[in-house]
Amino acid sequence: MMSLLTGRRILLGVTGGIAAYKAVYLTREIVRAGGEVRVLMSAAAKKFVAPLTFSTLTGHPVLDEMFPDPAPVDPVHLLPGQWGDIFVIAPATADFIGKVANGLANDIPSAAAMAFRGPILLAPAMNPRMWNNSAVQDNVARLRLRGLHFIGPERGDMGGVHEQAGIGRMSEPAAIFDRIEELLYPDKCWMNRRVVVTAGATCEPFDPVRFISNRSSGKMGDAVARQARLMGAEVFLIRTNSAIGEPPSGVEIIKVDTAAEMADAVKALFPTADLLIMVAAVADWRAKTASAGKIKKHTGILTLELEPTEDILLWAGKNRQEQVIVGFALETDDHIVNARRKLEDKNVDIIALNDPTSADSVFGGDSIRLTILKTYCEPLELPAMSKREAAARLLSEAYGYLK
Ligand SMILES: Cc1cc2nc3c(=O)[nH]c(=O)nc-3n(C[C@H](O)[C@H](O)[C@H](O)COP(=O)(O)O)c2cc1C
Incomplete structure (x- = not known):
C-alpha cells in the first residue's frame, strides 16, 4: 500500500541508549513503507546494536566513523547531514541532546545535527532521573x-531490569513513524x-455479559483522526473499546462503550470544536432495561424490548454555531435518496455515503468507496481508495465549509 513515506529520504541517527533496539523496528517500518533510510551511529550506539543490522535493513552502509582509516578517496560522501528530507534521532x-544544544559536533550524529537544514525530530530516551535533571530540561x-521537534519521552517501564518507572x-516506533509522516x-x-472524530461500533448491553453491536471496525474513524492530525489539527478521537487495532498516536483519545457515553x-x-466528523457506527437501539444479572439460558424464545438511542448527529445539527459537521451514512438501499434526506434533516454540511455491499468497501477492510453529498451539489462519487486517502479528500471538502 502506498504510504506517505514512499520515496521519502529519512536520515536516522542512533545514539547510545538501550532503546537503540527500537530504532531497528523503526527502520524496518520505514523501509517497508517504501522510504529510504540512511543510518548514522554514535560510538556508544554500537555497543547496543551492531551497524550490520541497520546496513542489512537499509541496504546502505552505516556512517559511524568521523575519521575512518584509511580515509576515503572522496570524503564528501562522509559529510553527514547533507542528505534527507528529515533527520530523526532515535533514541x-x-x-x-546536550551536545546539540551547545553546538558541539565531535561525532557523526552531532555533526549531522549541526549541518542538517530540514526538520529535525528527537525521540529522547533515558532514565527518569536523567530526564528530570535540570541540565537536560534546559x-x-x-x-x-x-x-x-520532540516526541516523548513517555511514562512507563524502562528497558533494563534495574530501572525504575517514570x-x-x-x-514506540509506530508513534515516531506517525510523527515523521506528520512533519x-x-x-x-x-x-x-x-x-x-468518532470511531468504532458502540456496544449496548442487555445483561452484564451480552450486548448488541454492529460490524464497524473503527478503521475509517482512525484514518480520519490520523489524517486530521497530519493536516495540523488538534484531534479528539472518541473511540469505542470495540474498535480494532492500535489507535493513532498524537491525538487525544476518549474511550467509550455505549451510544449514551459517546453522546456525552x-x-x-x-x-x-471547529469540525465534527461522526464516523462511528452508533447503535440505533438499545435494550430498554438491561438485566442486572446474566439472563439464564431459556429453551424458548427470548424477547428483548429495544428503545431508540439518542441521535447524536441530529443533536449536533441543532446545537451548532460555527462548527462544520460531517456525517457518515451507511445505506444498503436507495443510497442517494436516503443520504440526501439525512443531510437535510440533520442540518449537516457533508454526508459521506458508504455502501458496505460494494466489493471495495467491506467492513474492516483498508479501502473504501465513498460518495460525498453536499447541499446544492451533485453527488461526488469517489473511486475506491485507501481509507487514508478518502479521509484526506473528506477533510479537504470539509475545509471549504470553515467560517
Ligand atoms: C546499559 C546502559 C544504558 C544506557 N542507557 C542510556 C539511555 O537510555 N539514555 C541515555 O541518555 N544514556 C544512556 N546511557 C549512557 C550513554 O550511553 C552515555 O552517556 C554515552 O556517552 C552516550 O553517547 P552518545 O550520546 O554519543 O551516544 C546508558 C549507558 C549504559 C551503560
Whole structure:
C-alpha cells in the first residue's frame, strides 16, 4: 500500500541508549513503507546494536566513523547531514541532546545535527532521573526554541531490569513513524483547529455479559483522526473499546462503550470544536432495561424490548454555531435518496455515503468507496481508495465549509 513515506529520504541517527533496539523496528517500518533510510551511529550506539543490522535493513552502509582509516578517496560522501528530507534521532541520549544544544559536533550524529537544514525530530530516551535533571530540561527547552521537534519521552517501564518507572521511555516506533509522516505532510490547512472524530461500533448491553453491536471496525474513524492530525489539527478521537487495532498516536483519545457515553463525550467537546466528523457506527437501539444479572439460558424464545438511542448527529445539527459537521451514512438501499434526506434533516454540511455491499468497501477492510453529498451539489462519487486517502479528500471538502 502506498504510504506517505514512499520515496521519502529519512536520515536516522542512533545514539547510545538501550532503546537503540527500537530504532531497528523503526527502520524496518520505514523501509517497508517504501522510504529510504540512511543510518548514522554514535560510538556508544554500537555497543547496543551492531551497524550490520541497520546496513542489512537499509541496504546502505552505516556512517559511524568521523575519521575512518584509511580515509576515503572522496570524503564528501562522509559529510553527514547533507542528505534527507528529515533527520530523526532515535533514541536521543542526554549526552546527544546536550551536545546539540551547545553546538558541539565531535561525532557523526552531532555533526549531522549541526549541518542538517530540514526538520529535525528527537525521540529522547533515558532514565527518569536523567530526564528530570535540570541540565537536560534546559537543553531540551533551548532546542525547542530553535525549532527542533520532540516526541516523548513517555511514562512507563524502562528497558533494563534495574530501572525504575517514570518519564523517560522512548516513544514506540509506530508513534515516531506517525510523527515523521506528520512533519513531512505538506498541507496543514487544519492547523490551530480542533477536530472531533468518532470511531468504532458502540456496544449496548442487555445483561452484564451480552450486548448488541454492529460490524464497524473503527478503521475509517482512525484514518480520519490520523489524517486530521497530519493536516495540523488538534484531534479528539472518541473511540469505542470495540474498535480494532492500535489507535493513532498524537491525538487525544476518549474511550467509550455505549451510544449514551459517546453522546456525552461529543456534547462535551462540540462547543469548542471547529469540525465534527461522526464516523462511528452508533447503535440505533438499545435494550430498554438491561438485566442486572446474566439472563439464564431459556429453551424458548427470548424477547428483548429495544428503545431508540439518542441521535447524536441530529443533536449536533441543532446545537451548532460555527462548527462544520460531517456525517457518515451507511445505506444498503436507495443510497442517494436516503443520504440526501439525512443531510437535510440533520442540518449537516457533508454526508459521506458508504455502501458496505460494494466489493471495495467491506467492513474492516483498508479501502473504501465513498460518495460525498453536499447541499446544492451533485453527488461526488469517489473511486475506491485507501481509507487514508478518502479521509484526506473528506477533510479537504470539509475545509471549504470553515467560517
Ligand atoms: C546499559 C546502559 C544504558 C544506557 N542507557 C542510556 C539511555 O537510555 N539514555 C541515555 O541518555 N544514556 C544512556 N546511557 C549512557 C550513554 O550511553 C552515555 O552517556 C554515552 O556517552 C552516550 O553517547 P552518545 O550520546 O554519543 O551516544 C546508558 C549507558 C549504559 C551503560
